[in-house]
Amino acid sequence: MKTRIAVTGGKGGTGKSTVAVNLAVILALERNLVLADLDVECPNDHVLFKAELANKKPIETMLPFISxxxxxxxxxxxxxxxxxxxxxxxxxxxxxxxxxxxxxxxxxxxxxxxAIVEGRRIIGYTYATPISTGSSKFTLVTGMLREGEEHTPPAVIAAKRRAEEEPGDMLLIDTSAGTGSSVAIALEGSKLAIVVTEPTPLGLHDLSLILELLDMLGIEAWVVVNRTGIGSEDKIAEEAGRHNAEIAGRIPYSRLIVESYVSGRPIVEYRPQSPEASVFRSLASRLLEVIA
Ligand code: SF4
Ligand code: SF4
CATH class of the missing domain: 3.30.70.20 (Alpha-Beta Plaits)
Structure with missing residues (x-):
């Protein structure tokens, strides 16, 4: 099994995928990395790389037929x-x-x-897309549910399995938001989880829930505060402390990051010398120390 690191966040829209793709670009320079986008209802890591999804495989589940x-x-x-x-x-x-x-x-x-026989039906697809950006090369595995499908766990399991099957020694997992069963399945087996939050009341509320889940799963947590400056971080630090989670990074609210989205290049490639990029570089180098 690969060394698994998860990027998660109780609340949607906190910048989880931004953290995951930037870390992936840096970590892939040092490790044989696979990035798994397990936000199967709305995967978007490939969008941040402006990559076309490739190597499609169906995800099938059992469908009962009545005789x-x-x-x-x-x-x-x-x-x-x-x-x-x-x-x-x-x-x-x-x-x-x-x-x-x-x-x-x-x-x-x-x-x-x-009187029941086993049939099959396709609920979604997995993809294994080669990503090449700057000097970084790695595989992005993406799970995607078909529109209208409601059961995310089988798709998360299938995509995670495919990511494990890809060659590599490290798996960086981008989970969906929330604390439901799909997130727990995505997190399972992780050595460490990076929890991305923002300094808002909702960010704090959802941070508390995801840290509780990580406590239950026995997974060490690091907190990354995104969009610093839009609110007070005191309560975030207090909540992290209550769960023995350290604040491992602070990302300022930044136009440059928005520009990097538009360019389809993660900020560590788009503006490698920027303060924003340096946050990701120091986070990645600490991660490499922890998993060495
Ligand atoms: S959810 Fe389970 S019990 Fe219900 S119809 Fe499908 S296979 Fe049968
Ligand atoms: S016989 Fe089987 S398929 Fe028919 S109602 Fe009973 S459990 Fe359902």
Missing amino acids: YGKCTKCGVCARVCDTGAIIVTREGLPFVLPRLCSGCRACYYACPYD
Whole structure:
């Protein structure tokens, strides 16, 4: 298994992907890196590199089919399905709603009359895109759910597995926002998590939730405060301290970073001598020390 470092953040829009792509560019100079974008509902790391996703593979899950010739209308399948994907008609016939099905197989195992057979359906795709920027070269693995699909965990698992299969010795994981099961799955096995937050009341609230999750998972946390200067950082520092998480970096609110988005080049490539880029360089060099 590769050494796993996660970049996460309870709140969306804090700049998590900015941190992940800039770290990836620097770390790839020293390590054989794979970057995994596991924000499967809205992956955007490739956008920050202006890269076309490549090497597409489908993500399949199990979809139950009812063999109505065998079905006795006992209703067991609908009762064990905890996503509400099986409805029962007035006549007692079970009917599967594919979009609500997580592919857990509970109905398949529970049916006493072997009236359920295993089908497959595609819920999304994984990609393995070669990234070459400046002197950095690495693979970006991206998980992407199909539009309208609701069950993120199978897509996160598939993309994480594909990232592990790519050649390399280090895996940098960009999780989705929040603290749900998909984030926990993405974080699992990480040596350290970089939590990106911002000095706002909502940033503080969500920081507290993600730090609690990391405590539960037994993963060391470093906090990076993005957009410093837009609010007080005292409470952020207090909350980080409560969870024994250090403040490992502060990124100023910056037009240069916005310009780097537009250029499709991470700031460490776009303006390597800027103070913003130096924050990422020192964070990366500390990370390399920790995982040496
Ligand atoms: S559990 Fe099997 S037999 Fe019972 S309603 Fe469902 S499919 Fe039909
Ligand atoms: S596989 Fe799981 S989620 Fe899908 S219908 Fe069966 S019990 Fe429900």
